[in-house]
Amino acid sequence: MSTKNPRVAVVGATGAVGREMLSILEQRNFPASEIVPFASSRSVGIKLPFAGEELTVVELKEDSFKGFDLALFSAGGGTSTKFAPLAAEQGCVVVDNSSAWRMDPKKPLVVPEVNPQDLDWHDGIIANPNCSTIQMVVALQPIHKAAKIKRIVVSTYQAVSGSGQKAINELETQVSRLFNGKSIVPDVYPHQIAFNCLPQIDVFLDNGYTKEEMKMVNETVKIMGDESIKVTATTVRVPVFYAHSEAVNIETEKKLTPEECRNILAGAPGITVADYPEKSLYPMAIEATGEDDVFVGRIREDFTVDNGLNMWIVSDNIRKGAALNTIQIAETLIERDLLRVP
Ligand code: NAP
Ligand code: 3JN
Numbered sequence: 145m146s147t148k149n150p151r152v153a154v155v156g157a158t159g160a161v162g163r164e165m166l167s168i169l170e171q172r173n174f175p176a177s178e179i180v181p182f183a184s185s186r187s188v189g190i191k192l193p194f195a196g197e198e199l200t201v202v203e204l205k206e207d208s209f210k211g212f213d214l215a216l217f218s219a220g221g222g223t224s225t226k227f228a229p230l231a232a233e234q235g236c237v238v239v240d241n242s243s244a245w246r247m248d249p250k251k252p253l254v255v256p257e258v259n260p261q262d263l264d265w266h267d268g269i270i271a272n273p274n275c276s277t278i279q280m281v282v283a284l285q286p287i288h289k290a291a292k293i294k295r296i297v298v299s300t301y302q303a304v305s306g307s308g309q310k311a312i313n314e315l316e317t318q319v320s321r322l323f324n325g326k327s328i329v330p331d332v333y334p335h336q337i338a339f340n341c342l343p344q345i346d347v348f349l350d351n352g353y354t355k356e357e358m359k360m361v362n363e364t365v366k367i368m369g370d371e372s373i374k375v376t377a378t379t380v381r382v383p384v385f386y387a388h389s390e391a392v393n394i395e396t397e398k399k400l401t402p403e404e405c406r407n408i409l410a411g412a413p414g415i416t417v418a419d420y421p422e423k424s425l426y427p428m429a430i431e432a433t434g435e436d437d438v439f440v441g442r443i444r445e446d447f448t449v450d451n452g453l454n455m456w457i458v459s460d461n462i463r464k465g466a467a468l469n470t471i472q473i474a475e476t477l478i479e480r481d482l483l484r485v486p
Pocket of ligand 2: 243
């Protein structure tokens, strides 16, 4: 039996993504019968604001999911690997923000604007993609449908909030200390992040790419459902608090003019086209922060290849890149009467 008014567990509720999840559940009037915030033993008893009241954080334990219908996880891959199967065994559908299950062929990896149909075959655990992947596929899927994308080259400019609350604090502290002539000691990142750009997100792999870059490569193909699409990525951390920006170059089978591309994107769900170079208007991280849409601009021809386009894609990494996409998945499960462990 599925439910329209689930009891919801928010796992990792004290973190940057978890807090945003609570705020979005409230903003969207999510039809929960009850919401319970879970975190580690460190956070037991912390009060989190929700709808004018306070929710009290509970410690996550192996039997925590009894009586819950839905669990929204954002507490890291280790927690998801251990607790998501336990939740599903206890009859609770999991939408997981970590990379733990994304490339498992038995788990759908879903962006509701792109591949909601993949929810039909969920087995109790659904993976939410990486933030950099989400905003890119929202913008590229409508173009792929119209003109078939053959190759994607992406370079990212990623906000520190992608590394959690500690990284937000680290950028704040470094900026303030450096302005006051004090020394800094990097902690979250291998180098100073204030006034700097780091061409390393996560660890390096044997092929010379970082883990973040290979997430973009592999997840894009799985979500867009087309193994023929070639993807290469360079991911860079920049001293921005919220919203990831991406310079994206694509080659398509069919020719699309920039004007055709703008019209296709303007009619697609979850996208705002902001492309008025004559007025210096284009998507920017400071304007995308706190917004739900993926913003696309600087759309222009790449005249070095036959059918090439360049564009600039910006979105709030904590909202559409994580918390919002997770909640949209949950809403789609309810709409499609799929909120049950098969
Ligand atoms: P964060 O600010 O560091 O928060 C981490 C959260 O996980 C906290 O609530 C923490 O609870 C909780 N936690 C850690 N270990 C736990 C345990 N053993 N049991 C229960 N809860 C535990 O990090 P964040 O930015 O919110 O990100 C959290 C996770 O979400 C990431 O690790 C990643 O897997 C995923 N994420 C995904 C995306 C994406 O691209 N879709 C983006 C960002 C993050 P305490 O406060 O008690 O320590
Ligand atoms: O760095 C970013 O901007 C996004 C980071 C996402 C992240 C951070 C820690 C662990 C992930 C993720 O979602 O890919 C993970 C993870 O592997 O779960």
